Amino acid sequence: MKSRREFIKISALGLGGFALAGGAGMALRTALNQGMPGAAELTPDLTRTPTYCEVCFWRCAGWVYKDEQGRLWKITGNDDDPLCHGRLCPRGTGGVGMYYDEDRLRTPLMRTMENGKQTYREASWEEALDFIARRLKEIAAEHGPECIALFTHGSGGEYFSTLLQAMGSTSVAAPSYSQCRGPREVAFITTYGQGLESPEITDIRDTRCLVLIGSHLGENMHNTQVQEMSDALAKGATIITVDPRFSVVAGKSKYWLPIKPATDLALLLAWIHVIIEEELYDKEYVERHTYGFEQLRTHVRSFTPEWAYGITTIEPATTRRTAREMAAASPAVIIHPGRHVTWYGDDTQRLRAVAILNALLGSWGRRGGFYMPDRVQVPQYPRPPFPEPARTWREAFPDRYPLADLALASGICEASIPGATPECNFKAWIVNGTNLLMTLPDQEQTKEALRSLDLVVVVDTMPAEITGWADVVLPECTYLERYDIIRNSPARNPNIALRAPATGPLYNTKPAYWMAKELAVRMGLGDYFAWESIEEMLDWQFKELGTSLEEMMRTGVKNYPRNFDDIYFADGRDIEFFTNTGKIELWSTTMEAAGFDPLPVYTPHEEPSEGYYRLNYGRAPMHTFARTANNPNLADLMEENDLWVNPVVAGLWGLKTGDYVRLQNQDGIVSTFSIKVRVTERIRWDSVYMVHGFGHADRRLGRAYGRGINDTELMSRVHYDPIMGGTGMRGNFVTFILDDTGKEARS
Amino acid sequence: MRYAMVIDTKKCVGCSDCVVACQTENKVPIGYARDWVVEVTTGTYPHLQMEIRSERCNQCENAPCVRCCPTGSSHYSTGGIVLVKPRRCIGCGACITSCPYDARFPHPKGHVDKCTFCDHRIKEGNQPACVEVCPTRCMYFGNLDDPGSEVSKLLRQRRYKTLIPEAGTKPHLYFLT
Numbered sequence: 001m002k003s004r005r006e007f008i009k010i011s012a013l014g015l016g017g018f019a020l021a022g023g024a025g026m027a028l029r030t031a032l033n034q035g036m037p038g039a040a041e042l043t044p045d046l047t048r049t050p051t052y053c054e055v056c057f058w059r060c061a062g063w064v065y066k067d068e069q070g071r072l073w074k075i076t077g078n079d080d081d082p083l084c085h086g087r088l089c090p091r092g093t094g095g096v097g098m099y100y101d102e103d104r105l106r107t108p109l110m111r112t113m114e115n116g117k118q119t120y121r122e123a124s125w126e127e128a129l130d131f132i133a134r135r136l137k138e139i140a141a142e143h144g145p146e147c148i149a150l151f152t153h154g155s156g157g158e159y160f161s162t163l164l165q166a167m168g169s170t171s172v173a174a175p176s177y178s179q180c181r182g183p184r185e186v187a188f189i190t191t192y193g194q195g196l197e198s199p200e201i202t203d204i205r206d207t208r209c210l211v212l213i214g215s216h217l218g219e220n221m222h223n224t225q226v227q228e229m230s231d232a233l234a235k236g237a238t239i240i241t242v243d244p245r246f247s248v249v250a251g252k253s254k255y256w257l258p259i260k261p262a263t264d265l266a267l268l269l270a271w272i273h274v275i276i277e278e279e280l281y282d283k284e285y286v287e288r289h290t291y292g293f294e295q296l297r298t299h300v301r302s303f304t305p306e307w308a309y310g311i312t313t314i315e316p317a318t319t320r321r322t323a324r325e326m327a328a329a330s331p332a333v334i335i336h337p338g339r340h341v342t343w344y345g346d347d348t349q350r351l352r353a354v355a356i357l358n359a360l361l362g363s364w365g366r367r368g369g370f371y372m373p374d375r376v377q378v379p380q381y382p383r384p385p386f387p388e389p390a391r392t393w394r395e396a397f398p399d400r401y402p403l404a405d406l407a408l409a410s411g412i413c414e415a416s417i418p419g420a421t422p423e424c425n426f427k428a429w430i431v432n433g434t435n436l437l438m439t440l441p442d443q444e445q446t447k448e449a450l451r452s453l454d455l456v457v458v459v460d461t462m463p464a465e466i467t468g469w470a471d472v473v474l475p476e477c478t479y480l481e482r483y484d485i486i487r488n489s490p491a492r493n494p495n496i497a498l499r500a501p502a503t504g505p506l507y508n509t510k511p512a513y514w515m516a517k518e519l520a521v522r523m524g525l526g527d528y529f530a531w532e533s534i535e536e537m538l539d540w541q542f543k544e545l546g547t548s549l550e551e552m553m554r555t556g557v558k559n560y561p562r563n564f565d566d567i568y569f570a571d572g573r574d575i576e577f578f579t580n581t582g583k584i585e586l587w588s589t590t591m592e593a594a595g596f597d598p599l600p601v602y603t604p605h606e607e608p609s610e611g612y613y614r615l616n617y618g619r620a621p622m623h624t625f626a627r628t629a630n631n632p633n634l635a636d637l638m639e640e641n642d643l644w645v646n647p648v649v650a651g652l653w654g655l656k657t658g659d660y661v662r663l664q665n666q667d668g669i670v671s672t673f674s675i676k677v678r679v680t681e682r683i684r685w686d687s688v689y690m691v692h693g694f695g696h697a698d699r700r701l702g703r704a705y706g707r708g709i710n711d712t713e714l715m716s717r718v719h720y721d722p723i724m725g726g727t728g729m730r731g732n733f734v735t736f737i738l739d740d741t742g743k744e745a746r747s
Numbered sequence: 748m749r750y751a752m753v754i755d756t757k758k759c760v761g762c763s764d765c766v767v768a769c770q771t772e773n774k775v776p777i778g779y780a781r782d783w784v785v786e787v788t789t790g791t792y793p794h795l796q797m798e799i800r801s802e803r804c805n806q807c808e809n810a811p812c813v814r815c816c817p818t819g820s821s822h823y824s825t826g827g828i829v830l831v832k833p834r835r836c837i838g839c840g841a842c843i844t845s846c847p848y849d850a851r852f853p854h855p856k857g858h859v860d861k862c863t864f865c866d867h868r869i870k871e872g873n874q875p876a877c878v879e880v881c882p883t884r885c886m887y888f889g890n891l892d893d894p895g896s897e898v899s900k901l902l903r904q905r906r907y908k909t910l911i912p913e914a915g916t917k918p919h920l921y922f923l924t
Contacts (some may be wrong), residue, residue: 067774074771076880087882090764096771218760223882229884230758238865246788248760251797258793621762636777637763646792681792 003450006118007468010109029736048502049502050078050556052487054155054479055091055631056624057176058199059487060084062092063558064480064502066528072096072480072502080490080557082224083199089221090622090637093610098461098478099506103702105463105475106507125518126508128472135455135471136167139428145169146391147427149412154433154501156476156512158458159529164430166528169427171393173407174437178725184337188401189353190590192364193578196375197462197490202334205230206368209329211240211322213264213354216247216336221621222297222339240322242267245616245644245689248683255322257496261614261687262344262605262730263312269602270308271323273300275360278320281325282362288357289575292587292598299599311602330361330401332368340619345719345728348403350598351534352588356600359584364570372569373490374562379535379544383528387544396426401725403595408725410440410718416449416721428455433476435464438626438693441715441729459512462630463700465581470538474515477505483513484532486541494560496545498538543686551618596723605731612666612733613649614687617711626693626712629704640707642678644689648677653736662737663688665714670737672697675709688734749891750826750864751919753898753907754801758867758885761786761799765877767884772865772876779852782877791892798924801877801886804829804850804862805910805918811841812851820858825917826890828866833858846868847914860909864888891919 048063053075061081067073075095079086088095108128109120123131136148146166150160153697161172176198177185185195196202204210205228217229233239239253242264250256259267275281276297286293326333335357341347363369393407396415399406413436415666416426426449440446450456450469456468469475480502487497505511517529517599531537539549548560569575578580580589592598606612622628622637629635643663645655655661660674673695683689695710720730751793757769761784769781776870780805789796794841810829813821820835831842843851854860863877864884869888878886889896898921901907905923 074768086882087880088764089882090762090767092766093764093771093880218883220761221762223883226760226762226882227884230760230885233758246792246795246797248797248799251795252757252760253801256793256795276909328812591765621760621764622767632777633767636770639768679791680788681795682788682797684792741765 004198005111005453005456005469005471006451007447008118008120014301021709046113048499050497050553051089051439051479051499051502052497053074053092053095053647054367054499055095056221057153058083058223059155059489059497060088060092061086061497062488062558066118066502070374071476072099077365078497078556080148080559081497082493082495083489084223085227087223087227089219089223089226091624091628091634092223094478094622094631094633094637097631097635099480099503101630101632103630103700104461104478104507104509105467105473107475107510108508109470111471115578118462123279123472125508129515129518129522130473130525132455132457133519136428136519137523139454140167140185143425144390146171146389146432147425149393149416149426149428150410150430150432151172151175151412151434151436152432157432158485160337160430160459162430162528163520163525167523167526168389168518171407171412172388174410174436175436176580177406178404179342179411179439179727179729180340180443182342182352182404182406182408182723182724183347183726184339184341184354186348187356188337189405190403190579190588191352191585193361196337197300199224199489199491200337200339201370201373201490202336203368203371204232204334206332207232207237207329207334208332209238209240209326210478211242211251211260211326211335213242213268213335213336213338214343215336216243216249217336217666218248218252218620219621220339235723236366238325240325244684244687245618253672255325257314257318257322258684260311260313261616261684262607263352265346265353266308266311266602267302267314267319268350268357269300269600270312270319271326272353272360273294273303273322273325273358274323275357276538280324280330281360282330285331286360287361288518289577289584290463291581293584295587296356296599302601309651310636311604314455326361329368329502331363331366331630333361333363334358334369335361335363336706342721342726343728343730344602344605345721345726345731347721347726347728349597349724352591353600356586365575366583367568371492371532372566373492373676374494375490376488376494376496376545376560378486378488378541381531381540383530397725401721402723403590410435410727413440413446413449413727414553416453417445418452427453428457429453430457430459431466431470432459433627435460435626437465437469438712441712441718442636443713444716458515459515461509461627462627463698464626465696465698468698475509476505476515477509477511479504480640481505481509482511483538484511486538493556493562496552497557498549498555500553524580591723594723606732612735614730615711615714615732616687616689617692618689620691623691623693626696626710629694629696629707630701632703635703638691639675639703641691641694641709642676643709644678644680644683645681646685646686647679647681650677653738655666655679655736662739663709663714663734664737665716666733667716667718669714671709671714673706673709748826749919749923750804750806750828750869751889751891752803752864753887753901753921755885755887755923756798756800757923758883759799759801760880761882764880765801766892768876768880769862772868773863773924778854779860780856781860794797794882800922802848802910803877803920805920806862806864808917808919809915810847811847811916813847815841815845824866826869828864829861830866831859831861831864847911847916848918867912873897879909890917
């Protein structure tokens with residue numbers, strides 16, 4: 001019987017590769033001495049290399065510069081890029097830190113037993129890949145290839161996805177769906193027959209009224225949107241921000257609605273009520289394009305601003321005034337759908353209300369509202385068709401989450417625990433560029449799944465928590481050291497961008513495309529990666545797109561004209577929407593058929609009990625998720641998260657700014673580390689707030705280890721969205737533990 | 748010629764891009780910074796106001812750091828930019844103490860360091876790195892002696908303030924409010 005997988009602290013090992021942690025200069029010399037691929041590339045030159053950013057998912061295009069010594073120096077935006085207009089955000093500007101981080105993974109690692117304890121040993125690529133290929137083939141033969149899943153959040157995932165599909169599995173999941181934007185996609189697809197894409201198709205540049213609900217643009221550094229919001233502000237646009245916290249954008253808003261947490265849907269219904277009762281909606285648009293208006297009118301009749309006042313604490317006059325402000329700007333108004341929207345478990349319904357409100361104001365398909373995107377279709381390098389999978393990821397959750405349109409990371413995790421759904425248990429995971437322990441709520445479930453699997457392969461640049469659960473750790477080189485897939489972002493105009501290596505890979509690291517191809521060859525699936533070199537494949541694709549690798553090396557970005565003049569709906573013309581009725585469905589036939597409320601209904605959510613506070617979390621502009629806390633440049637801007645506490649609450653507990661506290665949640669879970677208190681008027685008295693992505697527990701993350709609290713470990717209560725399986729994470733409550741033993745734990 | 752920087756606090760979101768862009772452009776060692784972000788919130792929940800400022804050396808016309816420098820290392824350069832000649836600096840720190848804006852720091856190489864308005868970039872016709880990177884385009888750099896420059900126009904059209912004007916330093920960072 002095989003022993004159960006334990007978490008291994010990579011730090012506990014005296015591995016040769018790790019002992020070299022002597023700063024980046026040392027690292028470079030090491031590469032030279034050992035004649036690694038880095039050496040040949042280190043010829044001094046000041047030329048720039050095109051890239052697109054991998055520090056977040058936005059993927060802005062930029063240029064990587066080297067200094068006179070040939071060392072990576074700085075990264076700046078590409079002026080021709082419609083996503084960044086030559087201006088990267090702080091994370092992109094600090095992207096060099098990913099390369100120079102001395103804590104990077106340096107060589108393949110394999111799990112082994114030593115003196116009765118599980119540990120890692122260094123391995124050659126040959127040995128690591130042979131082992132993975134053999135185990136994958138064995139597992140596929142025994143349980144079927146469908147039981148192999150890929151979790152990915154990064155460009156390299158594309159290659160592993162090809163590998164998986166070549167094997168016969170379609171279980172490719174990104175936490176960006178069920179832990180983030182999934183509910184809004186389902187809400188908009190059921191309403192408009194079309195999702196919101198990434199980057200979103202919000203026409204913020206030309207809007208006259210931007211409504212943000214719990215979305216803290218400027219703190220979440222979605223570059224294009226932040227830039228366009230600044231332009232819109234300069235042109236006099238109104239911003240209405242709904243947030244229990246005085247966010248940065250709340251400080252720039254004409255109206256800040258300090259709503260009671262978890263009551264947004266009541267406000268949305270009251271706004272819809274006002275828009276309809278005062279006949280402020282776009283009558284021509286509603287009549288021509290929408291389905292179910294009369295049912296909606298009847299549905300919201302009783303949802304008056306006075307009704308909502310008792311729930312949201314927003315005064316009725318404010319609700320009316322802001323509704324009128326939106327209507328005055330119509331159709332150049334955006335009720336922003338947000339991005340991380342998995343909050344309370346009824347998120348799809350809340351986002352349906354957002355979709356409905358936009359439809360009433362006629363903003364979908366209109367200038368200053370939502371534009372219709374266009375994108376390049378990147379041709380597929382010739383390869384055989386994928387085999388038909390015997391099962392899909394969907395069958396892991398019979399009768400649940402019927403409207404999920406993408407694989408659920410949390411669902412696959414659950415289905416990896418034996419007994420949950422035995423007939424379609426997952427047996428092997430490949431995890432690329434996502435630290436699942438800090439991404440998925442309910443850590444115990446994640447750990448139980450990890451213990452149960454037959455094979456865990458982690459591909460990453462950093463020794464994040466998930467790497468401690470791998471059987472094999474494959475060190476990926478950073479985006480600055482590799483080619484990658486062609487970026488083809490949806491935008492106002494089709495566009496592509498190239499990522500090329502500015503230097504060779506440091507240490508014994510490799511690009512994902514190389515790993516996936518090597519595995520495929522070993523598994524007899526080499527035909528799916530038929531290209532000789534990545535340059536050859538990219539050049540073939542670029543030539544199909546009317547350019548070449550050589551030209552793209554000089555320009556980095558290529559913009560194309562739109563295929564049709566259809567960025568906005570033409571006035572007085574009927575549109576066929578991809579819904580059951582061909583109309584914008586205010587009253588959703590899909591929801592009704594699946595057994596859900598066809599119109600959104602407000603349901604109250606649990607409130608904190610005495611002495612407890614709702615745990616709210618968000619983003620900081622200089623960090624991405626849990627993946628940048630150890631980046632030397634970005635850690636220098638923000639090295640730990642702090643806990644926002646209202647002065648009234650601080651007074652009750654005797655807390656001062658700078659005190660360290662630990663937190664305990666409603667289920668008795670105590671945070672591993674402590675967090676610095678920030679007493680501020682910017683937060684309500686019924687909640688506390690922290691930035692997500694800190695409190696790393698892996699000692700190999702020298703800068704990030706033990707700094708701040710990991711909010712994810714306190715999210716033991718998950719409110720699943722029954723419609724699509726999103727994991728609502730804002731129903732957790734915490735209280736303070738006033739000693740600072742957690743702080744000692746990090747020394 | 749009189750160089751100045753105008754920063755629109757209404758646009759700034761405090762993302763610190765200016766800080767990291769300066770650090771990489773000028774190879775400022777990790778742990779040090781030539782510019783930084785200040786957030787000031789006033790009022791009581793929910794009646795609050797916030798101002799966010801990207802701050803750096805004010806390139807003062809009447810600079811205490813230049814006056815107190817015993818070696819002449821701190822000096823006025825083209826366009827009124829206050830610069831440090833590292834080789835002449837003995838690291839005594841008098842300038843650090845004299846600066847009302849706390850804009851100077853001891854560089855690990857032994858000299859004092861501060862914002863240069865990226866004079867090496869200006870000479871080549873570029874903008875300072877912080878101005879060029881800002882995603883909200885809240886920063887403007889230019890010549891105050893040219894009435895047609897964007898900075899001159901903004902100071903004519905908008906309300907603005909300078910920091911600690913009572914110190915008499917005649918600062919040349921202007922914050923639109």
